[in-house]
Amino acid sequence: MFTTRLSADVLDQLQDGARERMRREALDALLTDSPEDVAYLTGFFHHPCERPVAVWVNVDGGTVLLVPELERENAQRQNARADIVSYPEFPGVLPPFRALAERVGRAGRVGYSTGMTWERQKAAFAELVVTEAVPTSLITVARFVKLPEEIALHEEAARITDLMLEAGVGLVCEGIRSGGELPTEAELASHVGGVGVATMYAEHDDVVVVSPLAGGLVYAGANSAYPHGLPSGYRLRPGDTFMLSLGCAVGGRFVEGERTFVLGEPSFEQRRYHDAVRLAQEIGGRAIYPGRECRGANRDCLNVIRDAGLGGFLRHRQGHGIGLGMHEPP
Numbered sequence: 001m002f003t004t005r006l007s008a009d010v011l012d013q014l015q016d017g018a019r020e021r022m023r024r025e026a027l028d029a030l031l032t033d034s035p036e037d038v039a040y041l042t043g044f045f046h047h048p049c050e051r052p053v054a055v056w057v058n059v060d061g062g063t064v065l066l067v068p069e070l071e072r073e074n075a076q077r078q079n080a081r082a083d084i085v086s087y088p089e090f091p092g093v094l095p096p097f098r099a100l101a102e103r104v105g106r107a108g109r110v111g112y113s114t115g116m117t118w119e120r121q122k123a124a125f126a127e128l129v130v131t132e133a134v135p136t137s138l139i140t141v142a143r144f145v146k147l148p149e150e151i152a153l154h155e156e157a158a159r160i161t162d163l164m165l166e167a168g169v170g171l172v173c174e175g176i177r178s179g180g181e182l183p184t185e186a187e188l189a190s191h192v193g194g195v196g197v198a199t200m201y202a203e204h205d206d207v208v209v210v211s212p213l214a215g216g217l218v219y220a221g222a223n224s225a226y227p228h229g230l231p232s233g234y235r236l237r238p239g240d241t242f243m244l245s246l247g248c249a250v251g252g253r254f255v256e257g258e259r260t261f262v263l264g265e266p267s268f269e270q271r272r273y274h275d276a277v278r279l280a281q282e283i284g285g286r287a288i289y290p291g292r293e294c295r296g297a298n299r300d301c302l303n304v305i306r307d308a309g310l311g312g313f314l315r316h317r318q319g320h321g322i323g324l325g326m327h328e329p330p
Contacts, residue, residue, distance in 0.1 A: 001205040002156055004251035010149045011043050011081035014142075015063055021138040022059045025111060029104070030057040030136070031128075032113035033120055036324040037139045038065070039252050044080035045208050046071055051089075052096045052120065055082065056104055066100045097127040104128070111136035143323055144330060150253060150323075157255035160199050160248050164214065165259055167195040168244045172236065172263070182263075185218040185231035188244070192216065196248045208252045212326075216246035216256075227315060238264045247326065254326045273310070280304035284318050294330050 006014075018041065022030055032038070033054040039045050041055050042065050051068040065082035067075050072086045087099040110130045112121060114137050125133050146154070171191050175182040183191070196214025200207050207213075218231045220242035236242055240263045247256040260277070262270050284301025301318040305311055321328045 002203055002250075003206070004153065004156075004204050004208050005079070005206055006043055006149055006153075006251065008079070008081055010147060011041070013147060015041055015057060015081070017142055018057055018139060019059050019061075021142055022057070022111065025136060025138060026109060027111040027134075027136065027138075028059050028108035029110045029130075030059075030112075030138070031055070031110060031124060032116070032139055033124075034113050034115050034139075036143075036328070037113060039324055040139065040143055042075075042080045042082045044075045044078050044082075045210060045252055046074065047211075050091070052123070054097075054100065054124070056100060058104070064100060064103055066096065068096070095123065095127055097124045100124075101127040101129065106130075108132070109134065111138065113137075113139060115140075140329060143328065144321065146323065150251075153251035153253040154255055154322075157248050157250040157253055158257065160196050160214070160250065161246055161255050161257040163199055164192040164196045164216070164246045164248065165244055165257055168192045168218070168246070169261070172242075172261075175236075176263075182236040184233050184235045185220050185223065185242075186233055188218045188236075189215060189231040192218075192244065192246055196246075200248070200250070204250070208249070210249045210252050212247075212249070214246075214248035216244065219243045219245070236263060239267075241270055249326075252324050254322050254324070256322065256326070272308070276305055276308035276310055279308075 018030065031054060033052060035046060035048045038053055038055050044065060046053055054066045056064040063082040065075060065080050065084050067084060067086050068090060069086040069088055072084055075084050085099050085103045087096040088094060090096050106129045108131045110133050112133055112135060114135045168188050171183050171188060193215035217228065219229045220234055220236050221240045223229045223232060223234060224241045224243055241260065243258060243260045245258040247254055260274060280301050283304050284297060287297035287300040298318040302314060305314055321330050
């Protein structure tokens with residue numbers, strides 16, 4: 001069985017890496033309430049809602065996880081790498097961050113994640129006694145570089161994503177062979193998502209459930225012209241361009257895989273568009289290497305589209321970072 005949880009030693013490495021960055025920024029402590037940051041630092045995955053969940057990291061050692069009481073057992077079951085402190089309920093009588101303040105005491109210069117809302121900042125620092133509170137993106141930057149143990153989770157997610165793609169193609173081919181109706185976009189999306197989830201539960205010892213766990217977007221016909229178009233009841237037809245834009249998360253680490261198909265013999269225009277994108281992907285991939293600025297790789301990739309006379313159709317960049325977030329910097 002494949003192990004999806006990072007070990008305590010790996011989580012310690014991630015926390016130590018955060019502390020090294022804190023020293024560079026002269027921070028005595030760090031506070032973040034991003035669900036992805038919480039998972040990154042402690043290994044605790046949860047369903048975000050109105051109840052605050054946050055992590056406090058001391059630069060000289062010690063990590064505290066703040067959770068509502070109803071999540072305390074979940075954090076223990078997941079072996080969260082932190083001291084767990086809980087509050088009764090929110091909204092409630094006691095401010096949630098009071099429990100954290102009582103645990104950590106006074107602090108000097110404290111960094112808080114730049115994604116923290118104004119409302120959450122106000123609630124936190126109304127209770128925490130600190131000399132100075134400053135915004136910081138240090139955890140966001142730390143997450144740019146993955147440890148080998150994290151990469152192994154991405155590789156497993158890639159393997160399952162490939163199985164999902166194969167399952168989607170298989171469902172379409174089955175419809176062609178039988179001479180019956182081809183699947184709808186929604187039927188394809190449901191089928192591939194089911195294959196991904198079933199594979200995880202069959203082959204992984206502890207499935208880390210995040211949203212989405214496995215699935216993706218299916219575009220066909222006219223819908224294939226819309227980026228991020230949601231699957232509909234449209235049924236595939238001969239001559240259609242269709243795309244399977246799929247992905248899954250293993251141990252909370254995401255991978256996306258997308259392939260474009262034509263049902264039948266492609267037209268001149270379909271070949272033209274496909275070949276331009278295929279070449280852009282090839283050149284764009286070669287353009288990514290250590291030390292290269294993202295904008296340079298992006299330029300090389302998109303110039304292929306422009307050189308093919310299709311620059312007027314460009315709507316977005318070459319790609320995006322991925323990790324604990326389906327989309328994350330850089």
